[in-house]
Amino acid sequence: xxxxxxxxxxxxxxxxxxxxxxxxxxxxxxxxxxxxxxxxxxxxxxxxxxxxxxxxxxxxxxxxxxxxxxxxxxxxxxxxxxxxxxxxxxxxxxxxxxxxxxxxxxxxxxxxxxxxxxxxxxxxxxxxxxxxxxxxxxxxxxxxxxxxxxxxxxxxxxxxxxxxxxxxxxxxxxxxxxxxxxxxxxxxxxxxxxxxxxxxxxxxxxxxxxxxxxxxxxxxxxxxxxxxxxxxxxxxxxxxxxxxxxxxxxxxxxxxxxxxxxxxxxxxxxxxxxxxxxxxxxxxxxxxxxxxxxxxxxxxxxxxxxxx
Amino acid sequence: xxxxxxxxxxxxxxxxxxxxxxxxxxxxxxxxxxxxxxxxxxxxxxxxxxxxxxxxxxxxxxxxxxxxxxxxxxxxxxxxxxxxxxxxxxxxxxxxxxxxxxxxxxxxxxxxxxxxxxxxxxxxxxxxxxxxxxxxxxxxxxxxxxxxxxxxxxxxxxxxxxxxxxxxxxxxxxxxxxxxxxxxxxxxxxxxxxxxxxxxxxxxxxxxxxxxxxxxxxxxxxxxxxxxxxxxxxxxxxxxxxxxxxxxxxxxxxxxxx
Amino acid sequence: xxxxxxxxxxxxxxxxxxxxxxxxxxxxxxxxxxxxxxxxxxxxxxxxxxxxxxxxxxxxxxxxxxxxxxxxxxxxxxxxxxxxxxxxxxxxxxxxxxxxxxxxxxxxxxxxxxxxxxxxxxxxxxxxxxxxxxxxxxxxxxxxxxxxxxxxxxxxxxxxxxxxxxxxxxxxxxxxxxxxxxxxxxxxxxxxxxxxxxxxxxxxxxxxxxxxxxxxxxxxxxxxxxxxxxxxxxxxxxxxxxxxxxxxxxxxxxxxxxxxxxxxxxxxxxxxxxxxxxxxxxxxxxxxxxxxxxxxxxxxxxxxxxxxxxxx
Numbered sequence: 114x115x116x117x118x119x120x121x122x123x124x125x126x127x128x129x130x131x132x133x134x135x136x137x138x139x140x141x142x143x144x145x146x147x148x149x150x151x152x153x154x155x156x157x158x159x160x161x162x163x164x165x166x167x168x169x170x171x172x173x174x175x176x177x178x179x180x181x182x183x184x185x186x187x188x189x190x191x192x193x194x195x196x197x198x199x200x201x202x203x204x205x206x207x208x209x210x211x212x213x214x215x216x217x218x219x220x221x222x223x224x225x226x227x228x229x230x231x232x233x234x235x236x237x238x239x240x241x242x243x244x245x246x247x248x249x250x251x252x253x254x255x256x257x258x259x260x261x262x263x264x265x266x267x268x269x270x271x272x273x274x275x276x277x278x279x280x281x282x283x284x285x286x287x288x289x290x291x292x293x294x295x296x297x298x299x300x301x302x303x304x305x306x307x308x309x310x311x312x313x314x315x316x317x318x319x320x321x322x323x324x325x326x327x328x329x330x331x332x333x334x335x336x337x338x339x340x341x342x343x344x345x346x347x348x349x350x351x352x353x354x355x356x357x358x359x360x361x362x363x364x365x366x367x368x369x370x371x372x373x374x375x376x377x378x379x380x381x382x383x384x385x386x387x388x389x390x391x392x393x394x395x396x397x398x399x400x401x402x403x404x405x406x407x408x409x410x411x412x413x414x415x416x417x418x419x420x421x
Numbered sequence: 422x423x424x425x426x427x428x429x430x431x432x433x434x435x436x437x438x439x440x441x442x443x444x445x446x447x448x449x450x451x452x453x454x455x456x457x458x459x460x461x462x463x464x465x466x467x468x469x470x471x472x473x474x475x476x477x478x479x480x481x482x483x484x485x486x487x488x489x490x491x492x493x494x495x496x497x498x499x500x501x502x503x504x505x506x507x508x509x510x511x512x513x514x515x516x517x518x519x520x521x522x523x524x525x526x527x528x529x530x531x532x533x534x535x536x537x538x539x540x541x542x543x544x545x546x547x548x549x550x551x552x553x554x555x556x557x558x559x560x561x562x563x564x565x566x567x568x569x570x571x572x573x574x575x576x577x578x579x580x581x582x583x584x585x586x587x588x589x590x591x592x593x594x595x596x597x598x599x600x601x602x603x604x605x606x607x608x609x610x611x612x613x614x615x616x617x618x619x620x621x622x623x624x625x626x627x628x629x630x631x632x633x634x635x636x637x638x639x640x641x642x643x644x645x646x647x648x649x650x651x652x653x654x655x656x657x658x659x660x661x662x663x664x665x666x667x668x669x670x671x672x673x674x675x676x677x678x679x
Numbered sequence: 680x681x682x683x684x685x686x687x688x689x690x691x692x693x694x695x696x697x698x699x700x701x702x703x704x705x706x707x708x709x710x711x712x713x714x715x716x717x718x719x720x721x722x723x724x725x726x727x728x729x730x731x732x733x734x735x736x737x738x739x740x741x742x743x744x745x746x747x748x749x750x751x752x753x754x755x756x757x758x759x760x761x762x763x764x765x766x767x768x769x770x771x772x773x774x775x776x777x778x779x780x781x782x783x784x785x786x787x788x789x790x791x792x793x794x795x796x797x798x799x800x801x802x803x804x805x806x807x808x809x810x811x812x813x814x815x816x817x818x819x820x821x822x823x824x825x826x827x828x829x830x831x832x833x834x835x836x837x838x839x840x841x842x843x844x845x846x847x848x849x850x851x852x853x854x855x856x857x858x859x860x861x862x863x864x865x866x867x868x869x870x871x872x873x874x875x876x877x878x879x880x881x882x883x884x885x886x887x888x889x890x891x892x893x894x895x896x897x898x899x900x901x902x903x904x905x906x907x908x909x910x911x912x913x914x915x916x917x918x919x920x921x922x923x924x925x926x927x928x929x930x931x932x933x934x935x936x937x938x939x940x941x942x943x944x945x946x947x948x949x950x951x952x953x954x955x956x957x958x959x960x961x962x963x964x965x966x967x968x969x970x971x972x973x974x975x976x977x978x979x980x981x982x983x984x985x986x987x988x989x990x991x
Contacts, residue, residue, distance in 0.1 A: 116756055120516050120674055128667035131660040136626050138657040142633045143604070144649050180608045428786040432772070439774035439815075503769035508829060509742045510764035510841075511787045512756055677739040678690075 147316070156187055160209035167210065175211030178203055182217070183323065186224055197233035200225060204242055212249035215256075216321055218242060221257035223315070223324050226267040229326075236267040240307050253289055255318060257281025261294065262311055274298050290314050305342075333378045334401035340375050341405035344383060344391045347371045359390040425513050433525025437491055442529060445483055446536050452479055457544040468548045472647075473559060473641040476541035483537065483565045483639070484530050485597055488570050491529065491542040492577025493589035495522045500678055509678075516670040523578055523666055530570045538563050555643040560650060562640040568658035569634045573597060575665035576629070582669040583676065600631035629661055680748050683712040687744035690727075704730040706895045707744055712805060712887075714838075717865050719885035720874040721976065727841050727894040728874035729767055732843050738762055749838060753785055761834035767843040769824065773817035777808050777827050788835035798834060805978055806830045806860070817987035822853040829860055833869075840864060842873035844990050846880050858884060882972045890979055897979045905909060905975050913948050915955075916940050916963040923954045938963060 146192045167174035182203035189197055204225065207217045226239035243260045250256060261277035264270045275298035282291035290310070295407045309332065316328035347370040351359045359365045362385055364376040376382050381394040383405065393405040456475050460468045499505035508518060541563075546558065557669075576596055580589035599606065606628065634654055636646050640671035687707040693699040705727045706863065712718045720726050733739045735746055737754055746753040748763055771780055785795040803809045806826040816824065825845065832840055845861070846854045854877075861884055864871050875881055881888050882902055889899040898905060917939055922932045929951060930932060930943040943951055955962055 116514065117674060119755065120514065121671065124516065124667045124670045124674070128664055128671065131663040135657055135660040135664060138459055138653055139626060139630055139633075142630065142650065142653050142657060143607070145647060145653065146604070177602060177605050179604055180612065183612065184608045205651060324794055349560065428783065432775075432783050435779075436772055474724055502772075503766040504769065504771055506733075506736065506738055506766040507771075508787060509738060509767065510759065510762065511784065511835075512759040512789055513787050514756065549747070549895060576767075576898065619823075676792050677692075678733065679739065 138402050158208045163206060164210060167311060171210045174205050175214055178207040178210060179217050182207055183220065186220075187323070193230045195229040197229070197235075198227075200233045201235055201238040201242070206281065208242065208246060212246070215246070215250070215253065216319075218256055218319065219259060219319055219324060223327055226263045228267075236263055239263050239267070243416075252284055252285035252286075254281045254284045257284065258288070258291065258294075258314065258318070261298075262315070265298070265311065266308070271298055272383055288314070288318070292313040296327070297318070305335055305339050330399075331401050334399050334403075336378050337402045338404045339375065341391045341393070341402075342385065344375060345404075348385075348389050348391065358387075359385065361385060426524065427515050429508075429513070429518060429570060430524035430528060431520025433495065433522050434457055434528045437525070439530040440487075442487060442491065443536070445531060446533065447535055449479060449483055450540055453540050453544045454547075456487045457547050457653055460548065464545055465480075469545065470641050472544050472548050473541070474637060476544055476650065477559070477562050477566065477637040477640070479536045480534060480541065481569065481635070484534055484566065484570050487533065488530055488573040488595045489577050489597075492526055492574050493581045495526060495578060496581045496587050497589075502550070505678065509594055513612045515663070515674050519578060519582070519670050520666065522593070523524065523574055523662075526574045527571055529569060530574065534563065534567055534570070538591075553643065558636075558643070558646055562636050563634055563645045564651070565634040565654060570655060571658055571662045572629045573629075574601075575662040575669070579665045579669040579672070582673045596628060597631065601627040601635065602632065603628055603630040604632045630657065634658065680714055681711050681747070682714040682716065682749060683710070683718075683735070684730070684747040685710040685735070685744075685874060686746055688731065688746055689742045689744050690730050690734060690739060691742045700814050703894050708891075708896055710889055710896070710899065712870060714870050715865070715868055715870045715883050716886045718873070719881035719888035720872065720891065721876065721878065721881055721888050721972075722874075722891040723876055723980070726891045728876075728891060729843055730894075731891070732764075732766075732841055734875060735841065739959070752957060755763050760835070763835065763836045763837035763840045765828045765832040765840075765842045765845060768848065769828045771816050771824065771827060774815055776813050777803060777819070778812040779832075780827060784831045784834055790835055791882060798908060802830045802834050807856070825849060825857065827852065829857065830839055833864065837869070839870045839872065842871065844875055845873055846875060846877055854880065878972045878976055888972070890976060893978055898975075902972055906969065906972060911974075912942050912968040913945055913965060914940065914942050914968050915948075915965050917949055917955055918961040921958065921960065923958045923960070925954045926951055942968060 116268055162180075163174065182200060185203060186197065186200055189200075201221075204217055204221045208214055208221075212215075212306075221239050221242045225242065226232055226234075226236040228234045240260065240263055243256055243263065246256045247253075247260070257277050257280050261274040261281065262303060264273035264277055268274075275295055278291055278298060280296035281287055282295055284291075294307070294310065294314075297310070312328045312331045312335065316325055316332065319328075347365055348359055350364050350370040351368055354368055354370070359368070361369070362382070365371050367372060374382060377393055377395075379395065379398060384392040384394055386392055392407055393399060393402065393407055395403070396406050396410055422490075436479040453476055457468075457472055460471045481529065493545040496505070499508070509515065538560075541559065542552075542556075545559075546552065573593060577589060577593045579593045584592070609620070610618060613621045616648070633650075640646070685708050687709055688705065689706040689804065690703075692702045692704055694702045708731060720728050720731065723922070730739065732762070734741050735748070735753060748758045772783075775783065778799060781799045782795060785799060790798065800809070800812075803812045806829060807831070808826055811819070816827065819827065825848070829842070829845065832842065842861075844910040845857050849857065858880065861871055861873065877954050885902060887899065888900050888905070890897040890905075918937060919939065920934050920937060922934075922939055922941075926932065926941060926943075929947045930941045932939055932941040948965070951966070952962065
């Protein structure tokens with residue numbers, strides 16, 4: 114073997130070894146600095162300063178902050194955290210650096226407004242964020258939609274929702290749904306049908322994976338709520354007809370109060386309790402349901418202790 | 422063997438010093454003293470913060486620029502002037518040349534950083550009038566900056582072992598910028614799907630991780646740096662520099678010096 | 680033992696960015712240089728001289744073939760301690776003084792500190808740079824740099840010295856000095872292998888030469904051997920001012936006073952003498968003109984170009 118060949122072999126082995134070692138070490142460093150990218154937010158909270166620091170590359174900087182916001186939420190959500198202190202700041206910075214970053218407004222509406230652990234529980238901040246977005250993108254109906262959505266779902270402020278949907282429906286090229294939603298708000302706000310329509314629209318008008326998953330979870334929950342409501346009504350009808358509680362779903366079908374035995378979106382049958390209540394079989398699989406829960410039900414405990 | 426590496430390294434150092442590389446210290450001193458005086462005029466509360474932030478950032482940027490601009494010429498200049506031919510016609514192995522050049526450049530930067538560090542502490546003393554314990558973390562930040570330099574030196578050598586000086590400078594500088602956002606890059610990679618996720622993750626682990634080596638703002642806020650982080654960062658920087666250096670050796674070992 | 684033995688070294692580069700074409704920088708070359716010889720490696724610019732030297736120094740890698748230097752495989756690191764090399768038009772490190780540069784090369788050659796000091800001083804004296812040993816090289820003239828280059832090549836007392844165009848770019852005095860240095864090296868028993876495109880240098884110095892053109896060896900041998908192998912010319916002088924018609928085409932005729940002088944090819948000698956006799960002109964002298972290396976060189980290159988013309 115010549116000296117040159119020896120050098121080649123040693124250098125190659127060293128290269129591969131050190132490369133593997135560097136990746137392992139990097140993972141350790143990453144573990145030690147899970148929230149490290151957010152340190153900056155603690156020091157520089159002013160979007161104006163950041164704008165200056167980004168040396169004219171605001172678009173790129175906005176994308177970076179947007180990624181940080183999504184990661185921050187994702188990690189916190191995974192820990193079932195009840196505190197999302199930095200989420201509003203991160204979104205604010207992203208959108209001020211790039212006011213046309215629509216996905217950031219959408220994300221804000223979906224995750225900033227709802228109560229923990231599903232969101233940061235800051236509907237006021239979310240409304241501020243969307244209003245800022247509307248000022249900068251007055252011709253995008255999506256933003257009015259998000260605004261109405263927050264008023265309707267999180268604030269239960271139907272007048273506010275009506276106004277938002279109406280403003281949005283006047284925008285050129287607005288989705289026809291906007292007029293419909295405005296009408297629904299005016300007629301009978303608070304119905305399952307309206308909520309379904311809202312979540313369906315959310316699902317259809319976004320590409321963001323996390324937002325879509327969230328919309329599907331809500332749609333599934335609405336389905337369960339509707340099923341439970343219908344079944345509960347059928348139990349009452351059965352009682353009026355026969356004078357006692359139904360022993361089983363098949364008895365209810367025989368009595369003609371329901372047409373078939375209903376199943377939840379996962380294909381499991383509902384439970385008919387001896388006291389006539391309807392319960393869902395796997396409450397843990399439906400995080401947003403309000404009906405069909407066993408008495409005293411608490412959502413699953415976080416797998417990790419919250420870090421803050 | 423080791424003797425020749427030392428000779429090549431010290432010759433590289435001597436050339437850099439005589440080529441007036443250390444003159445950058447004058448610009449650095451002017452910048453820092455100007456800032457110290459100016460900041461004192463504007464606000465009392467954050468003057469220390471600004472001096473540390475500005476001082477350490479300047480140390481880092483000055484060093485990076487020097488590392489890149491000397492590093493990219495280390496090999497190509499020796500080929501252009503045919504000095505490499507006379508060196509390699511002696512009992513000097515090609516890998517010894519590369520390793521010697523690396524240590525020469527690293528030594529130059531180390532000396533440069535030493536003087537700059539004195540400048541930073543002097544400016545700090547000027548605005549704060551005395552030192553106190555948390556200021557010791559500045560030394561850790563400076564140490565991390567030196568680790569950054571080691572990586573950049575090795576990368577500049579790697580690029581200069583096969584491409585032109587201008588391209589090498591572009592490559593090295595882009596890697597520095599990308600590496601400064603390495604953690605965000607891994608965040609981006611995590612959001613991708615399928616094949617692109619694999620590629621992005623691979624790329625994200627391949628670029629140097631300068632973000633973990635930048636603790637300037639945290640130190641400026643007097644936050645301590647975790648001991649294990651110092652350890653792992655050291656190990657990481659050394660292995661990464663070794664990777665780049667091995668790459669440079671492998672390319673250079675088989676290159677025709679036309 | 681042979682000092683240098685080139686065993687079919689060949690180098691082909693691929694050129695072109697998109698469509699790679701092979702470019703033969705050096706066709707398989709076989710050459711042997713005796714120990715103690717001054718060997719000239721001749722050829723026009725771009726003939727493959729520098730490529731050959733770079734191959735021997737291990738700076739570029741051959742497409743095929745190998746070489747032996749002082750009986751060892753040429754890539755053997757042990758060989759490097761016994762050879763010296765001066766590249767073409769070296770610049771060296773601008774910010775070093777001549778003394779520091781030689782010190783550095785001494786270190787790299789593995790000379791001990793004790794050995795180095797006196798050697799460096801002696802070498803500075805030998806190449807006539809003792810007075811400027813402390814001056815930075817960027818202030819040196821081209822001739823001085825060339826002398827520093829030769830000093831570094833022979834500093835560690837190598838057995839074989841390779842010089843690439845050692846005389847190019849020097850004034851007549853400088854060339855003379857370099858020639859003297861090379862002759863000294865021979866007297867010290869060293870082997871000198873140098874490339875040049877200046878034929879008079881080779882003619883004056885070399886024991887043997889090799890001629891290379893377009894990457895191919897065209898001839899090798901002692902200078903006298905080579906020049907005698909080609910058809911020479913004769914100088915013919917006769918009395919009078921008249922030039923016979925038949926002689927006018929054979930060569931240029933100069934009339935000086937009452938004699939005429941013409942240089943014609945050797946093979947036309949008979950024809951010319953016959954013509955003079957016919958015209959009753961008196962022949963004064965007829966002497967062969969010794970062929971120079973240049974004649975040989977020109978003839979060899981013409982042959983090649985002609986051959987290539989036929990092929991084309």
